[in-house]
């Protein structure tokens with residue numbers, strides 16, 4: 001069989017890498033102040049190496065008031081003093097590189113923090129000043145904002161300042177949108193990309209990559225007028241064609257390094273337009289969030305895979321796969337809740353997830369074991385797909401979302417801006433349990449900035465390291481095996497005769513079968529290389545289980 005090894009040897013790491021997302025404030029706390037830090041990441045380099053990931057992506061660790069978990073950046077070229085120093089960063093980078101692990105950092109170009117020096121100067125300089133030009137300031141209409149736009153986090157998207165002008169913030173009030181028509185804004189981000197590239201960073205994750213450029217010509221349209229416009233590249237606010245002029249310039253920066261720096265776009269755009277971001281002339285790769293929006297359902301998984309492999313082909317990039325990240329309910333929990341309701345257009349409404357968080361994790365009842373079993377099956381399915389897989393810290397432990405966070409302990413602006421109706425994202429950002437005991441389950445020497453529930457003890461790293469049947473053991477085995485089986489970026493589907501069973505084959509003979517259904521499925525072979533749950537009955541693939549076969 002054609003193993004396509006030669007084809008693969010030419011491939012850069014990011015095309016089929018496994019990237020582990022670290023949410024730095026919740027990963028490991030080396031100085032005992034309750035917040036995870038850079039030295040904490042360095043202390044866990046051995047853990048990341050043993051896990052077998054190719055790269056680490058760090059969510060923002062820059063100076064920040066934490067109005068949005070660090071996505072409100074006050075200085076793009078420094079480390080938050082609570083998280084360490086640039087010297088700590090260099091040490092972490094060297095330690096990861098010494099293990100062959102690449103490092104990707106998060107760039108947040110749509111908005112700064114309101115504590116950013118530029119914004120502070122804009123406030124001080126007053127209306128009509130050049131300082132205000134770097135942001136989007138406008139006069140209101142009488143006492144009202146310039147337009148009735150809503151922020152992504154709920155509530156108005158315009159905030160009034162003391163001299164009566166308003167500024168645009170598509171996210172939290174503390175996150176003023178930058179004016180990407182301004183040459184200084186463009187030049188400053190190029191300087192930031194160079195700053196981290198010069199330090200040796202391997203790549204960048206670009207936050208809200210589809211919203212930077214805007215057509216703010218007057219009169220401003222109303223919210224309903226904006227909503228009614230097609231997203232065809234000319235929409236005033238979202239996914240404009242001219243954003244790729246910014247990325248073309250960034251591409252020249254990336255390519256001026258050896259090896260070229262990489263980038264992945266967080267772009268919530270119509271499917272057909274994803275290849276624009278993933279193309280080699282633009283950022284080079286784009287996130288695909290379709291799996292994390294799908295139910296644990298064979299039909300949905302298959303069409304997500306099919307669509308995204310086609311999109312990747314259209315851009316010349318590889319696809320990305322994500323089941324969990326710092327913005328969504330962890331997949332072990334999503335799959336353990338009753339089936340979510342759907343909007344008429346088919347979009348998932350995580351209604352039960354929301355109710356379940358609202359009830360503090362009581363109603364509707366979460367089936368923890370089912371959720372974990374399905375999460376393991378989905379992960380093993382994902383890890384065998386052609387392309388890059390993104391893992392979110394804690395998923396390798398089978399960790400569940402934490403529902404039982406008191407309102408007084410919550411941090412996410414979506415919770416506050418929705419008057420507590422949207423519970424937000426704190427539940428997936430609770431500091432990791434490293435040990436089953438201690439004040440913060442080994443996260444640090446003192447407390448944790450978000451409360452950890454007692455059940456975290458069962459998911460602690462040290463507990464799972466001692467258990468060969470644990471989710472951690474499964475991830476480690478799967479990642480090692482994936483490395484040895486990795487092959488050309490293609491798959492072919494094999495008929496199963498069942499709507500709830502998927503079977504695909506990669507070049508070289510790596511085969512994958514997932515049983516999404518309730519009835520056991522007769523296995524095509526009896527030499528399984530790995531299975532997401534025990535294969536109790538000979539020759540049968542139990543429900544909610546994935547199995548891999550290596551080459552014959």
Ligand code: NOJ
Nearest residue numbers: 068071108171207208327
């Ligand atoms: C996307 C990030 O993933 C999210 O956490 C953040 O709140 C928004 N962008 C705004 O920066």
